[in-house]
Amino acid sequence: xxxxxxxRKSSREIAKDRxxxxxxxxxxxxxxxxxxxxxxxxxxxxxxxxxxxTKSMEIQxxxxxxxxxxxxxxTLYANIPILDLKND
Numbered sequence: 001x002x003x004x005x006x007x008r009k010s011s012r013e014i015a016k017d018r019x020x021x022x023x024x025x026x027x028x029x030x031x032x033x034x035x036x037x038x039x040x041x042x043x044x045x046x047x048x049x050x051x052x053x054t055k056s057m058e059i060q061x062x063x064x065x066x067x068x069x070x071x072x073x074x075t076l077y078a079n080i081p082i083l084d085l086k087n088d
Contacts, residue, residue, distance in 0.1 A: 039057065042080070058078070060076070060078075
């Protein structure tokens with residue numbers, strides 16, 4: 001478990017992550033820079049309450065339909081590995 005935390009991402013993994021961000025941002029008309037700012041803001045807030053693995057953190061925005069309405073709204077999903085809870 002700890003080996004994965006300390007392991008650096010390969011250039012292939014970094015390129016794959018960047019491509020994911022580009023594809024997601026294109027779908028919801030949100031720039032990669034904006035996605036990165038959202039990710040950083042979420043990490044900053046959650047880090048006040050628990051220790052998280054920010055390198056493995058993933059966010060995703062998809063469009064989901066509303067019941068009874070014809071249009072789709074963006075929805076934010078976050079996968080944030082929690083390493084430990086802070087007991088302050």
